[in-house]
Amino acid sequence: MLTCRSDQGGNFTSNTSNFTAKLSSLNIFTITLHGMVSTIGIVENLLILGVVGFHVRRSVISIWILNLAASDLLATASLPFFTLYMARGDTWTLGTTFCRIHSSIFFLNMFVSGFLLAAISLDRCMVVLKPVWAQNYRNTQLVGRICGGIWALAVICTIPFYIFRDTIPFKGRILCYYNYARFLPSGCDLKSLCKQRKEGLALMKLFLAFLIPLLIIIFSYVSVNSSLARRGCRRPFRFVRLVVAVIVTFVLCWAPYHLFIVIEMMAPSTHSVQAFTTKALPISATIGFLNSVLNPILYVFSCPDLCSKIRHSLGAVMESVLAEDLVDSARRRSTARSSISNSEFLMKRKNSAITSTLKPEEQDESCPTVLENM
Structure with a gap:
């Protein structure tokens, strides 16, 4: 099969034996760190989704946070598979289809994060610059539709990365990386086509997922600050x-x-x-994954209401667990007391029945014996 693979790969150029020899030092630390980061990220984002989704009143801000947390959860949920890939000596063993799905989740999170942050910045800009419009038209239904459009656009942008992702045999291992030679048109120059596809995907990521959202964010907040400064108004520090x-x-x-x-x-x-x-690209991709782990921490420490909701929710869960334990303990004690009471009642009835069957003289004769034995 004709393949046109990117030259990127970092430690892809080392063979499996070299990887095994170095497994006891830096690689073990990196693999362990990936495992810890993925676990923390999954727990954090599940907590944010649970608290904001079920314990916070539905609002425009909560919808933005819910969509960011959902994107981050997808990214952190894919990290364990990347950790497994590293633990097996940078060899992909989960098949071609899952290779494409796993890689697409990474790029989907990249696009969704950039689009959402740009949309949030524009939302704050419209609230300050067009307060009447925001009062009349800015609502949860509109923001929900915008978020749906953002996810749809991000999926469309991710499709080329899904198409050109492939499993590639390389020096005794299987890489999960780009194969730009897929779906070749007839009579094309393979090297030139691969170069064009590689540049196209790189520029697409750079502009759509990073530069354009960053410019929108900068423009929005410069406009907000300028407008508030002209009015002499205080800036709403909490959400900003x-x-x-x-x-x-x-x-x-x-x-x-x-x-x-x-x-x-x-x-x-x-x-x-x-x-x-x-060598730097795999490390920088890992740093990109950290964005999905750090966002929930920012939600908690920058929003006191959300922090109190999380404490309240965790406290309610603990109280529920403790209450169930107390109820079970009380039920067991009540059952034990009732069984003891029943046994004592039966013994008393038995003794009274024996006593009633004795004759009066037998009772008189038995009393001295008892007294003597005391």
Whole structure:
């Protein structure tokens, strides 16, 4: 089969024996860290979804947070499979279809996060600049439809990455990476086509998932701050602080990944920078995954109401568990007391029956014996 694989791969260039020899040091730490991060991220995002979905009044803000948490949960739920891939010596053993699905979840989260953060920034901008419009038209139904459109657009943007993802035999292992030679048109130049596809996907990620959302975010908050400064109004710090923290985390987590993608795309394959890029890209992708783990922490520490709701919900769960234990304990004690009472009642009835069957003289004769034995 003709394959046109990207040169990226980091430790893909080392063979399985070398990986096994180094497994006792840095790789074990990295694999363990991935496992811990994935577990923490899944628990955090499930907690956010549970609390915001069932214990917080439905509002525009809660819908934004629910959709961000759902995207982050998808990303963190895929991390255990990436951890398994690393633990098996960078060899994909879960089949081609799941390779494409797993990779697509990573890119879907990338697009959804960028689109949602841009939409949230525009939402805050409209609230400040067009308060009358926001009062009349800004509601949970509109935001719900916008979120649905964002997810649909993100799925469409993810389709090319699903199409060109493939399992590729490479030096005794199986890589889950790009195969740009899929669906070749007739009479094409394979090398030129692969280069075009590689550049197209890299620029698509850079502009749609990072640069355009970042420009929208910057424009929105510059407009909001300028408008509030002209009016001499106080800035609504609580939600703005949350959004700014989430945006800064998004930039810090995703900027290294896109930077190395661009370097890999532009640098010649024989250039020395390619060796550095191939080692840095897997690490930068891991940093991108951390965005899905850090967002729930920002929700909790930047929103006191959400923090109190989580404490209340966890407290209610613990009280329910303790109440069930107390009820079971009381039921067991009540059952034990009733059984003892029944036994004592039966013994008394038996003794009274024996006593009533004795003759008066037998009772008189038995009393001294009892007294003597005392």
